[in-house]
Amino acid sequence: MAWVMSRTILHLDLDAFYPSVELLDDPRLAGTPVIVGGLGSRGVVASASYEARAFGVHSALPMAVARRRCPEGIYLQPRFERYRELSRQVFSIYRSWSELVEPLSLDEAYLDVSHHTASGLQIARRIKQQVRERTGLTVSAGVAHNKLLAKLASDMDKPDGLTWIREREAAAILAPLPVERLRGVGPSTAQRLRDAGYTSIGELATADSDALGRLLGKHGTRMVELARGEDQREVSPPGRPKSISAETTFDKDIYSWAEAAPHVRSFAERIAAGLERRDLFARTVTLKVRFRDFRTITRSYTAAEGVRSPEQLLAIARELARRVGLRRGQAMRLVGLGVHNIGSPEELQARPDLRAPQLRLFEHD
Numbered sequence: 322m323a324w325v326m327s328r329t330i331l332h333l334d335l336d337a338f339y340p341s342v343e344l345l346d347d348p349r350l351a352g353t354p355v356i357v358g359g360l361g362s363r364g365v366v367a368s369a370s371y372e373a374r375a376f377g378v379h380s381a382l383p384m385a386v387a388r389r390r391c392p393e394g395i396y397l398q399p400r401f402e403r404y405r406e407l408s409r410q411v412f413s414i415y416r417s418w419s420e421l422v423e424p425l426s427l428d429e430a431y432l433d434v435s436h437h438t439a440s441g442l443q444i445a446r447r448i449k450q451q452v453r454e455r456t457g458l459t460v461s462a463g464v465a466h467n468k469l470l471a472k473l474a475s476d477m478d479k480p481d482g483l484t485w486i487r488e489r490e491a492a493a494i495l496a497p498l499p500v501e502r503l504r505g506v507g508p509s510t511a512q513r514l515r516d517a518g519y520t521s522i523g524e525l526a527t528a529d530s531d532a533l534g535r536l537l538g539k540h541g542t543r544m545v546e547l548a549r550g551e552d553q554r555e556v557s558p559p560g561r562p563k564s565i566s567a568e569t570t571f572d573k574d575i576y577s578w579a580e581a582a583p584h585v586r587s588f589a590e591r592i593a594a595g596l597e598r599r600d601l602f603a604r605t606v607t608l609k610v611r612f613r614d615f616r617t618i619t620r621s622y623t624a625a626e627g628v629r630s631p632e633q634l635l636a637i638a639r640e641l642a643r644r645v646g647l648r649r650g651q652a653m654r655l656v657g658l659g660v661h662n663i664g665s666p667e668e669l670q671a672r673p674d675l676r677a678p679q680l681r682l683f684e685h686d
Protein backbone atom coordinates (compact mmCIF):
# COMPACT_ATOMS: atom_id res chain seq x y z
CA MET A 322 0.00 0.00 0.00
CA ALA A 323 1.29 3.42 -0.88
CA TRP A 324 1.45 5.44 2.26
CA VAL A 325 1.71 9.20 2.10
CA MET A 326 1.98 11.01 5.38
CA SER A 327 -0.32 13.96 5.62
CA ARG A 328 1.53 17.22 6.14
CA THR A 329 0.62 20.34 8.06
CA ILE A 330 1.67 23.54 6.37
CA LEU A 331 1.14 27.09 7.59
CA HIS A 332 1.25 30.19 5.43
CA LEU A 333 1.85 33.29 7.53
CA ASP A 334 1.38 36.74 6.09
CA LEU A 335 1.86 39.92 8.12
CA ASP A 336 -1.03 42.31 7.57
CA ALA A 337 -0.27 45.47 5.59
CA PHE A 338 3.29 45.08 6.84
CA TYR A 339 5.00 48.37 5.91
CA PRO A 340 2.12 50.67 6.95
CA SER A 341 1.62 48.60 10.11
CA VAL A 342 5.25 49.19 11.08
CA GLU A 343 4.82 52.93 10.45
CA LEU A 344 1.74 52.88 12.66
CA LEU A 345 3.61 50.99 15.34
CA ASP A 346 6.37 53.61 15.38
CA ASP A 347 4.01 56.56 15.24
CA PRO A 348 0.71 55.85 17.00
CA ARG A 349 -0.59 59.28 15.93
CA LEU A 350 -1.19 57.71 12.50
CA ALA A 351 -3.90 55.46 13.95
CA GLY A 352 -7.11 55.61 11.93
CA THR A 353 -5.44 57.50 9.07
CA PRO A 354 -4.93 55.96 5.63
CA VAL A 355 -1.17 55.24 5.42
CA ILE A 356 0.51 54.64 2.07
CA VAL A 357 4.14 53.56 1.79
CA GLY A 358 5.97 53.75 -1.51
CA GLY A 359 8.12 55.79 -3.87
CA LEU A 360 7.28 59.46 -3.43
CA GLY A 361 8.95 60.61 -6.65
CA SER A 362 6.96 61.47 -9.77
CA ARG A 363 7.15 57.88 -11.03
CA GLY A 364 6.70 56.25 -7.66
CA VAL A 365 4.32 53.37 -7.05
CA VAL A 366 2.57 52.18 -3.93
CA ALA A 367 4.53 49.46 -2.11
CA SER A 368 1.89 48.83 0.52
CA ALA A 369 -1.27 50.52 1.75
CA SER A 370 -3.00 50.30 5.13
CA TYR A 371 -6.51 48.86 5.24
CA GLU A 372 -7.87 52.39 5.73
CA ALA A 373 -6.17 53.40 2.49
CA ARG A 374 -7.41 50.28 0.67
CA ALA A 375 -10.95 51.48 1.36
CA PHE A 376 -10.12 54.36 -1.02
CA GLY A 377 -9.05 51.96 -3.76
CA VAL A 378 -5.36 52.37 -3.04
CA HIS A 379 -3.38 49.14 -3.38
CA SER A 380 0.18 48.04 -4.01
CA ALA A 381 1.66 48.65 -7.48
CA LEU A 382 -0.72 51.57 -8.07
CA PRO A 383 1.05 54.70 -9.40
CA MET A 384 1.52 57.14 -6.56
CA ALA A 385 -0.09 59.96 -8.56
CA VAL A 386 -3.29 57.91 -8.87
CA ALA A 387 -3.18 57.03 -5.17
CA ARG A 388 -2.94 60.72 -4.21
CA ARG A 389 -5.98 61.53 -6.34
CA ARG A 390 -8.00 58.69 -4.83
CA CYS A 391 -6.95 59.38 -1.27
CA PRO A 392 -5.88 63.02 -0.80
CA GLU A 393 -6.13 62.85 3.00
CA GLY A 394 -3.69 59.92 3.17
CA ILE A 395 -0.28 60.04 4.82
CA TYR A 396 2.39 59.20 2.25
CA LEU A 397 5.67 57.79 3.48
CA GLN A 398 8.95 56.65 1.99
CA PRO A 399 9.72 53.01 2.92
CA ARG A 400 12.19 52.40 5.77
CA PHE A 401 13.47 48.96 4.79
CA GLU A 402 16.06 48.80 7.55
CA ARG A 403 13.29 49.01 10.14
CA TYR A 404 11.06 46.54 8.24
CA ARG A 405 13.92 44.04 8.08
CA GLU A 406 14.49 44.42 11.80
CA LEU A 407 10.88 43.55 12.61
CA SER A 408 10.83 40.81 9.99
CA ARG A 409 13.82 39.20 11.70
CA GLN A 410 11.99 39.24 15.03
CA VAL A 411 8.91 37.65 13.49
CA PHE A 412 10.92 35.00 11.65
CA SER A 413 12.76 34.06 14.80
CA ILE A 414 9.36 33.27 16.32
CA TYR A 415 8.54 31.13 13.27
CA ARG A 416 11.87 29.31 13.54
CA SER A 417 11.22 28.50 17.18
CA TRP A 418 8.34 26.36 15.89
CA SER A 419 9.97 24.66 12.93
CA GLU A 420 13.29 24.38 11.12
CA LEU A 421 11.33 24.25 7.90
CA VAL A 422 10.61 27.92 7.34
CA GLU A 423 10.58 29.20 3.78
CA PRO A 424 10.44 32.99 3.51
CA LEU A 425 8.69 34.39 0.44
CA SER A 426 9.36 38.02 1.34
CA LEU A 427 9.93 40.12 4.46
CA ASP A 428 6.33 39.53 5.51
CA GLU A 429 5.39 36.10 4.18
CA ALA A 430 6.52 32.58 4.93
CA TYR A 431 5.59 28.93 4.76
CA LEU A 432 6.16 26.67 7.76
CA ASP A 433 6.03 22.90 7.77
CA VAL A 434 4.85 21.87 11.24
CA SER A 435 4.00 18.25 10.38
CA HIS A 436 6.30 16.96 13.12
CA HIS A 437 4.36 18.69 15.91
CA THR A 438 1.86 16.89 18.10
CA ALA A 439 -0.15 20.11 18.43
CA SER A 440 -2.56 20.78 15.57
CA GLY A 441 -1.78 23.30 12.85
CA LEU A 442 -4.59 25.47 14.15
CA GLN A 443 -3.20 25.48 17.70
CA ILE A 444 0.28 26.34 16.46
CA ALA A 445 -0.99 29.12 14.22
CA ARG A 446 -2.96 30.58 17.13
CA ARG A 447 0.12 30.56 19.38
CA ILE A 448 2.30 32.11 16.68
CA LYS A 449 -0.22 34.90 16.09
CA GLN A 450 -0.28 35.61 19.80
CA GLN A 451 3.53 35.63 20.09
CA VAL A 452 3.91 37.94 17.09
CA ARG A 453 1.39 40.35 18.57
CA GLU A 454 2.93 40.29 22.05
CA ARG A 455 6.53 40.64 20.93
CA THR A 456 6.19 43.03 18.00
CA GLY A 457 2.71 44.57 18.13
CA LEU A 458 1.99 43.35 14.59
CA THR A 459 -0.83 41.14 13.37
CA VAL A 460 -0.33 38.21 11.06
CA SER A 461 -2.89 36.26 9.06
CA ALA A 462 -2.47 32.52 9.06
CA GLY A 463 -3.61 29.77 6.72
CA VAL A 464 -3.47 26.12 7.71
CA ALA A 465 -3.73 23.25 5.24
CA HIS A 466 -2.06 20.05 4.10
CA ASN A 467 -0.13 21.76 1.30
CA LYS A 468 1.34 25.11 0.29
CA LEU A 469 -1.27 25.97 -2.31
CA LEU A 470 -4.17 25.71 0.12
CA ALA A 471 -2.31 27.22 3.08
CA LYS A 472 -1.61 30.35 1.04
CA LEU A 473 -5.17 30.52 -0.15
CA ALA A 474 -6.37 30.12 3.44
CA SER A 475 -4.24 32.95 4.88
CA ASP A 476 -5.85 35.31 2.41
CA MET A 477 -9.44 34.38 3.24
CA ASP A 478 -9.92 36.36 6.43
CA LYS A 479 -7.43 39.23 6.41
CA PRO A 480 -6.45 41.10 8.51
CA ASP A 481 -5.63 39.10 11.63
CA GLY A 482 -7.21 36.01 10.09
CA LEU A 483 -6.88 32.36 10.94
CA THR A 484 -8.30 29.88 8.44
CA TRP A 485 -7.95 26.14 8.19
CA ILE A 486 -8.82 24.43 4.93
CA ARG A 487 -9.53 20.77 5.63
CA GLU A 488 -8.56 18.26 3.01
CA ARG A 489 -12.17 17.28 2.30
CA GLU A 490 -13.27 20.92 1.90
CA ALA A 491 -10.50 21.88 -0.50
CA ALA A 492 -12.31 21.09 -3.75
CA ALA A 493 -15.49 22.92 -2.71
CA ILE A 494 -13.55 26.01 -1.63
CA LEU A 495 -11.47 26.10 -4.79
CA ALA A 496 -14.25 25.42 -7.28
CA PRO A 497 -16.02 28.82 -7.37
CA LEU A 498 -12.81 30.90 -7.41
CA PRO A 499 -11.76 32.58 -10.66
CA VAL A 500 -8.86 30.94 -12.51
CA GLU A 501 -6.53 33.87 -11.71
CA ARG A 502 -6.48 32.83 -8.08
CA LEU A 503 -4.49 29.77 -9.02
CA ARG A 504 -0.74 29.93 -8.58
CA GLY A 505 1.07 30.58 -11.83
CA VAL A 506 -1.96 31.94 -13.67
CA GLY A 507 -1.05 35.45 -14.77
CA PRO A 508 -3.30 37.76 -16.81
CA SER A 509 -2.33 36.30 -20.20
CA THR A 510 -2.79 32.66 -19.14
CA ALA A 511 -6.08 33.64 -17.53
CA GLN A 512 -7.21 35.15 -20.83
CA ARG A 513 -6.30 32.02 -22.78
CA LEU A 514 -8.17 29.90 -20.26
CA ARG A 515 -11.23 32.13 -20.49
CA ASP A 516 -11.11 32.05 -24.27
CA ALA A 517 -11.09 28.26 -24.04
CA GLY A 518 -14.14 28.36 -21.76
CA TYR A 519 -12.53 27.91 -18.34
CA THR A 520 -13.47 30.69 -15.95
CA SER A 521 -13.49 29.03 -12.53
CA ILE A 522 -11.00 26.77 -10.80
CA GLY A 523 -13.76 24.15 -10.58
CA GLU A 524 -13.97 24.03 -14.36
CA LEU A 525 -10.22 23.53 -14.55
CA ALA A 526 -10.38 20.75 -11.95
CA THR A 527 -12.68 18.69 -14.13
CA ALA A 528 -10.93 19.61 -17.38
CA ASP A 529 -9.32 16.95 -19.50
CA SER A 530 -5.64 17.34 -18.71
CA ASP A 531 -4.65 16.42 -22.28
CA ALA A 532 -6.80 19.24 -23.62
CA LEU A 533 -5.26 21.65 -21.14
CA GLY A 534 -1.83 20.30 -21.99
CA ARG A 535 -2.47 21.16 -25.65
CA LEU A 536 -3.57 24.64 -24.61
CA LEU A 537 -0.77 25.47 -22.18
CA GLY A 538 1.92 22.80 -22.60
CA LYS A 539 3.41 20.97 -19.62
CA HIS A 540 2.08 23.73 -17.44
CA GLY A 541 -1.47 22.68 -18.34
CA THR A 542 -1.31 19.23 -16.80
CA ARG A 543 0.13 20.70 -13.64
CA MET A 544 -2.69 23.21 -13.58
CA VAL A 545 -5.35 20.49 -13.41
CA GLU A 546 -3.61 19.10 -10.32
CA LEU A 547 -3.46 22.52 -8.69
CA ALA A 548 -7.12 23.14 -9.50
CA ARG A 549 -7.91 19.90 -7.66
CA GLY A 550 -5.99 21.22 -4.67
CA GLU A 551 -3.05 18.86 -5.17
CA ASP A 552 0.37 20.30 -4.45
CA GLN A 553 3.38 18.23 -3.42
CA ARG A 554 5.87 21.10 -3.12
CA GLU A 555 8.01 20.93 -0.01
CA VAL A 556 8.65 23.82 2.33
CA SER A 557 12.32 24.49 1.58
CA PRO A 558 14.39 26.76 3.79
CA PRO A 559 16.91 28.99 2.01
CA GLY A 560 20.52 28.03 2.04
CA ARG A 561 21.38 24.44 1.72
CA PRO A 562 23.71 22.12 3.56
CA LYS A 563 27.17 21.64 2.06
CA SER A 564 27.09 18.07 3.22
CA ILE A 565 24.79 15.66 4.99
CA SER A 566 26.16 12.79 7.01
CA ALA A 567 25.39 10.35 9.74
CA GLU A 568 27.61 8.06 11.76
CA THR A 569 27.53 5.92 14.80
CA THR A 570 30.00 4.65 17.35
CA PHE A 571 29.17 1.12 18.43
CA ASP A 572 28.87 0.13 22.06
CA LYS A 573 30.78 -3.00 21.15
CA ASP A 574 33.18 -3.25 18.20
CA ILE A 575 31.85 -4.96 15.10
CA TYR A 576 33.79 -7.26 12.81
CA SER A 577 32.14 -7.37 9.39
CA TRP A 578 30.32 -5.40 6.72
CA ALA A 579 27.29 -7.59 7.38
CA GLU A 580 27.08 -6.14 10.88
CA ALA A 581 27.65 -2.58 9.64
CA ALA A 582 25.19 -2.76 6.74
CA PRO A 583 21.93 -2.23 8.66
CA HIS A 584 23.39 0.93 10.21
CA VAL A 585 24.63 2.17 6.85
CA ARG A 586 21.21 1.46 5.37
CA SER A 587 19.54 3.65 7.98
CA PHE A 588 22.11 6.41 7.32
CA ALA A 589 21.34 6.14 3.61
CA GLU A 590 17.65 6.51 4.35
CA ARG A 591 18.19 9.56 6.54
CA ILE A 592 20.48 11.21 4.03
CA ALA A 593 18.07 10.44 1.19
CA ALA A 594 15.22 11.97 3.17
CA GLY A 595 17.31 15.09 3.86
CA LEU A 596 18.07 15.48 0.16
CA GLU A 597 14.51 14.80 -0.90
CA ARG A 598 13.06 17.26 1.58
CA ARG A 599 15.16 19.99 -0.01
CA ASP A 600 14.70 18.59 -3.52
CA LEU A 601 18.44 18.19 -3.92
CA PHE A 602 20.81 15.51 -5.17
CA ALA A 603 24.40 14.70 -4.31
CA ARG A 604 27.27 13.58 -6.48
CA THR A 605 29.80 12.50 -3.89
CA VAL A 606 29.23 9.76 -1.37
CA THR A 607 31.71 9.08 1.44
CA LEU A 608 32.05 6.06 3.66
CA LYS A 609 33.94 6.43 6.91
CA VAL A 610 35.31 3.63 9.06
CA ARG A 611 37.20 3.93 12.33
CA PHE A 612 39.04 0.89 13.60
CA ARG A 613 39.64 -0.19 17.17
CA ASP A 614 43.08 1.46 17.13
CA PHE A 615 41.39 4.78 16.08
CA ARG A 616 42.83 4.65 12.58
CA THR A 617 40.14 6.29 10.45
CA ILE A 618 39.68 5.94 6.73
CA THR A 619 37.22 7.64 4.43
CA ARG A 620 36.48 6.60 0.89
CA SER A 621 34.57 8.77 -1.54
CA TYR A 622 32.94 8.10 -4.82
CA THR A 623 31.79 10.84 -7.16
CA ALA A 624 29.01 9.69 -9.43
CA ALA A 625 28.49 10.89 -12.99
CA GLU A 626 25.25 12.55 -11.95
CA GLY A 627 23.33 13.38 -8.80
CA VAL A 628 22.01 10.50 -6.71
CA ARG A 629 19.73 10.46 -3.73
CA SER A 630 17.70 7.26 -3.37
CA PRO A 631 18.59 5.13 -0.34
CA GLU A 632 19.23 2.21 -2.71
CA GLN A 633 21.74 4.19 -4.77
CA LEU A 634 23.50 5.49 -1.67
CA LEU A 635 23.64 2.04 -0.13
CA ALA A 636 24.94 0.45 -3.32
CA ILE A 637 27.77 3.00 -3.48
CA ALA A 638 28.52 2.50 0.22
CA ARG A 639 28.71 -1.26 -0.31
CA GLU A 640 31.16 -0.83 -3.18
CA LEU A 641 33.27 1.58 -1.13
CA ALA A 642 33.30 -0.88 1.76
CA ARG A 643 34.52 -3.57 -0.62
CA ARG A 644 37.35 -1.33 -1.73
CA VAL A 645 38.29 -0.37 1.81
CA GLY A 646 39.23 -4.04 1.97
CA LEU A 647 38.04 -4.71 5.46
CA ARG A 648 40.02 -7.65 6.69
CA ARG A 649 37.93 -10.36 8.24
CA GLY A 650 37.87 -10.05 11.96
CA GLN A 651 39.16 -6.47 11.94
CA ALA A 652 37.50 -4.60 14.78
CA MET A 653 35.59 -1.46 13.83
CA ARG A 654 34.31 1.06 16.36
CA LEU A 655 32.56 3.52 14.05
CA VAL A 656 30.97 3.67 10.62
CA GLY A 657 29.56 6.71 8.90
CA LEU A 658 28.08 7.71 5.58
CA GLY A 659 27.97 11.18 4.09
CA VAL A 660 27.27 13.07 0.89
CA HIS A 661 28.58 16.34 -0.48
CA ASN A 662 28.58 18.21 -3.79
CA ILE A 663 24.90 18.82 -3.31
CA GLY A 664 22.58 20.63 -5.69
CA SER A 665 19.85 20.38 -8.28
CA PRO A 666 20.51 18.01 -11.22
CA GLU A 667 21.14 21.02 -13.48
CA GLU A 668 23.61 22.56 -11.05
CA LEU A 669 25.45 19.30 -10.59
CA GLN A 670 25.63 18.72 -14.33
CA ALA A 671 27.33 22.08 -14.68
CA ARG A 672 30.22 21.20 -12.35
CA PRO A 673 33.24 20.59 -14.57
CA ASP A 674 35.38 20.26 -11.44
CA LEU A 675 33.64 16.99 -10.67
CA ARG A 676 35.17 14.72 -13.26
CA ALA A 677 33.37 11.47 -12.88
CA PRO A 678 33.48 8.80 -11.84
CA GLN A 679 36.16 9.32 -9.23
CA LEU A 680 37.25 7.21 -6.35
CA ARG A 681 39.32 8.70 -3.58
CA LEU A 682 40.94 7.27 -0.52
CA PHE A 683 41.97 9.33 2.45
CA GLU A 684 43.65 7.82 5.39
CA HIS A 685 44.42 9.59 8.60
CA ASP A 686 45.24 8.71 12.14
Ligand SMILES: [Mg+2]
Pocket residue numbers: 334335336337338428429
Ligand atom coordinates in the same frame (compact mmCIF):
# COMPACT_ATOMS: atom_id res chain seq x y z
MG1 LIG B 1 1.52 40.76 3.94
